[in-house]
Amino acid sequence: MNPVPDIYRILPEVILTLTGVLVMVVDASLPAPWPRRSLGWVAAIGTTLALWASLGQLALPVGTAFSATVETSPFTVFFHVLICGIVLVAILLALDTLPAKSHHQGEYYALVVFGAVGMCLLTSAVELLLVFIALEISSIATYVLAGYRKDTGRGPEAAIKYFLLGSFATAFLLYGIALIFGATGTTQVYEIARAIPTAQNHSLVLAALALMLVGILFKVSAAPFHVWTPDVYEGAPSPVVALLSTAPKAAAFALLLRVVYEVFPTLRSLWSPLLWGVAVLSMTVGNLAALRQQNVKRMLAYSSIAHAGYLLAAFAGLGSSGIAAASFYIAAYAAMNVGIFAVVTLVSGYEDELPLIQDFRGLIYRSPLLGALLIFFLASLVGIPFTGGFFGKFYSFTAAVGGGAVWLAIIGLLNSGLAAAYYLHLAFAAAQRPVESDGGAPVLTPQVGVAVGAALLFAVAATLVLGIVPGEVLHAAEAGAHTLQAPPAAAVEPGVMLTSQPNP
Amino acid sequence: MHLILFIVFAGLCLAGAVNLLLQSHPISSALSLIVVMVSLAVLYLLLGAEFLAAAQVIVYAGAIMVLFTFVVMLLNAGREERTRGSYAARLVGFPAVAVILGIIATVILKAQGLGSAGLRDDITSTQELSAVLFTKLLLPFEVTSVLILIAILGAVALARHGDGEGTPGK
Numbered sequence: 001m002n003p004v005p006d007i008y009r010i011l012p013e014v015i016l017t018l019t020g021v022l023v024m025v026v027d028a029s030l031p032a033p034w035p036r037r038s039l040g041w042v043a044a045i046g047t048t049l050a051l052w053a054s055l056g057q058l059a060l061p062v063g064t065a066f067s068a069t070v071e072t073s074p075f076t077v078f079f080h081v082l083i084c085g086i087v088l089v090a091i092l093l094a095l096d097t098l099p100a101k102s103h104h105q106g107e108y109y110a111l112v113v114f115g116a117v118g119m120c121l122l123t124s125a126v127e128l129l130l131v132f133i134a135l136e137i138s139s140i141a142t143y144v145l146a147g148y149r150k151d152t153g154r155g156p157e158a159a160i161k162y163f164l165l166g167s168f169a170t171a172f173l174l175y176g177i178a179l180i181f182g183a184t185g186t187t188q189v190y191e192i193a194r195a196i197p198t199a200q201n202h203s204l205v206l207a208a209l210a211l212m213l214v215g216i217l218f219k220v221s222a223a224p225f226h227v228w229t230p231d232v233y234e235g236a237p238s239p240v241v242a243l244l245s246t247a248p249k250a251a252a253f254a255l256l257l258r259v260v261y262e263v264f265p266t267l268r269s270l271w272s273p274l275l276w277g278v279a280v281l282s283m284t285v286g287n288l289a290a291l292r293q294q295n296v297k298r299m300l301a302y303s304s305i306a307h308a309g310y311l312l313a314a315f316a317g318l319g320s321s322g323i324a325a326a327s328f329y330i331a332a333y334a335a336m337n338v339g340i341f342a343v344v345t346l347v348s349g350y351e352d353e354l355p356l357i358q359d360f361r362g363l364i365y366r367s368p369l370l371g372a373l374l375i376f377f378l379a380s381l382v383g384i385p386f387t388g389g390f391f392g393k394f395y396s397f398t399a400a401v402g403g404g405a406v407w408l409a410i411i412g413l414l415n416s417g418l419a420a421a422y423y424l425h426l427a428f429a430a431a432q433r434p435v436e437s438d439g440g441a442p443v444l445t446p447q448v449g450v451a452v453g454a455a456l457l458f459a460v461a462a463t464l465v466l467g468i469v470p471g472e473v474l475h476a477a478e479a480g481a482h483t484l485q486a487p488p489a490a491a492v493e494p495g496v497m498l499t500s501q502p503n504p
Numbered sequence: 505m506h507l508i509l510f511i512v513f514a515g516l517c518l519a520g521a522v523n524l525l526l527q528s529h530p531i532s533s534a535l536s537l538i539v540v541m542v543s544l545a546v547l548y549l550l551l552g553a554e555f556l557a558a559a560q561v562i563v564y565a566g567a568i569m570v571l572f573t574f575v576v577m578l579l580n581a582g583r584e585e586r587t588r589g590s591y592a593a594r595l596v597g598f599p600a601v602a603v604i605l606g607i608i609a610t611v612i613l614k615a616q617g618l619g620s621a622g623l624r625d626d627i628t629s630t631q632e633l634s635a636v637l638f639t640k641l642l643l644p645f646e647v648t649s650v651l652i653l654i655a656i657l658g659a660v661a662l663a664r665h666g667d668g669e670g671t672p673g674k
Contacts, residue, residue: 010643017650024657066642066643067639067640067641067642067643069640069641069643069644070643103661104660104661104664107657107658107660107661108661110657111654111657111658111661114650114653114654114657115654117650118650118651118654121647127641127643127644129641129644130643130644130647133644133647133648133651134647136651137647137650137651137654140651140654140655140658141654141658143658144654144657144658144661144662147662148661150662159662201614203611203614204611204612207607207608207611
């Protein structure tokens with residue numbers, strides 16, 4: 001029935017795991033005084049290979065492996081490529097911005113790569129137990145990375161806050177999984193979807209849906225569960241935030257898509273208004289709070305909450321148009337957010353010497369390249385045409401209108417206008433002439449190295465491509481959306497697979 | 505006989521859990537947590553899940569709780585301090601817990617399709633458990649190794665002194 005060896009279905013994850021192990025082994029065998037920078041290149045090459053492997057998975061027929069625990073489909077490939085791309089940029093960024101004397105660089109790269117294993121697996125898992133383990137892998141990696149600046153008080157504080165609240169949220173998700181197992185007797189996504197319409201204990205299913213939504217919405221930092229975001233982003237090192245604010249969120253959104261569209265498609269009348277409310281709340285709370293921030297990273301943290309809201313608006317869209325719009329938005333958001341945090345890293349430095357908006361004043365005169373890039377990414381975050389942010393918002397709100405949620409789209413548009421205020425505030429600060437009479441410490445001019453240059457180039461190219469020729473990516477997102485929408489075809493396989501599966 | 509055992513250990517478990525919350529000294533709390541863990545293990549045993557019971561005693565009551573008490577004693581943690589915040593948390597927290605417990609209990613009691621599990625039924629034998637673990641759930645089982653690896657890696661990165669001069673931490 002299924003001639004594809006199981007290993008091909010998890011090839012990117014296998015490559016990433018091996019890369020992580022390789023980084024660890026090489027790190028341990030290098031003598032102590034040697035620079036650890038080469039390890040970053042090893043990690044980058046491994047991630048690139050994993051990206052290629054994910055693209056190669058497109059050639060495989062849609063199906064599941066390992067007793068219907070993982071799936072490959074255009075949907076999973078879309079997110080694999082996205083996550084590997086983000087991780088690659090994050091590694092390149094870290095290569096040039098981690099201070100040469102910083103501690104545990106080998107572990108840093110290994111953690112990033114292992115975290116990528118969890119995130120990739122999260123998007124392709126169709127078994128809730130595997131979902132939980134994958135989520136924990138990606139979470140623990142990010143908890144540790146968030147606390148990487150041990151010498152300042154902020155780093156450990158951010159890590160502990162993130163860890164405690166994150167574990168709490170994961171517990172909610174786990175409780176939801178337990179209840180859904182109680183209601184349907186299985187943890188396999190397609191089997192659950194088939195069992196739910198006939199499940200007698202409807203209230204148990206509802207409780208499971210609510211608990212799982214709480215867990216996932218925490219991970220994407222949507223509004224009532226967003227409190228951790230600004231503190232964590234402020235305390236974590238900027239290269240980590242570039243990763244933290246995009247890759248785990250992309251994976252969590254993929255999980256959310258899978259949960260609401262594949263596990264609970266029959267309960268649409270319930271989760272749709274719920275997500276409507278969360279979307280409105282996220283946009284409004286995020287934007288209003290961002291207006292008052294003086295710290296750039298805190299402002300961007302609130303902006304990422306608002307963007308989670310715009311993204312959730314796409315969930316109001318009907319069927320595959322909503323999924324495609326959401327997937328596209330994730331890609332656009334990831335490209336511009338990684339880019340802007342890369343710029344912030346370069347300007348503020350690893351230790352956040354210049355964290356405030358006023359410190360960015362005159363950036364375009366100090367470093368024309370970085371200033372221009374900052375303004376470009378801000379324009380994309382505002383949603384100005386010819387950038388990825390524009391089409392992301394456009395498709396998201398179009399999907400919402402198509403699904404009948406006109407008010408949601410209107411609130412979203414109003415919020416975008418509100419958001420422009422604080423983005424432009426930062427952009428104007430960067431374009432202003434620097435104040436000469438300060439006489440204070442000379443502001444260092446940020447250096448742009450080869451690796452970080454490549455990372456920036458990659459982010460700019462992605463944002464531009466998504467903004468000028470979005471057709472290709474949108475097409476891929478739609479292909480993914482269709483595979484996510486068709487559970488019956490894939491659901492036949494598990495039974496067959498069980499018999500023909502002695503060992504991998 | 506089974507019913508008596510159930511009542512005794514379920515009561516012990518509940519008493520331990522309540523005591524855990526009421527005690528203000530960390531050691532007393534940790535010790536009552538051990539009571540909870542062990543009585544849960546007995547409940548699992550009554551349900552015929554002997555492997556789970558053994559794992560519960562060895563892993564939770566044994567390894568984890570020993571570590572717990574060890575750390576508490578090592579840090580020489582004093583009594584919990586009661587602040588205004590903790591008073592407010594108590595005022596809001598206990599009713600909130602009661603409400604949530606009530607909701608969950610009604611959901612479970614009203615649920616229709618749940619089969620009733622008789623005491624001493626052999627529901628999951630160790631054999632069945634391992635068969636599932638090593639065939640159907642092989643991939644999650646293997647992926648757990650990455651999870652553990654990353655936890656160790658994280659602990660090393662966060663806990664060990666590494667100031668770039670190659671000085672070992674301890």
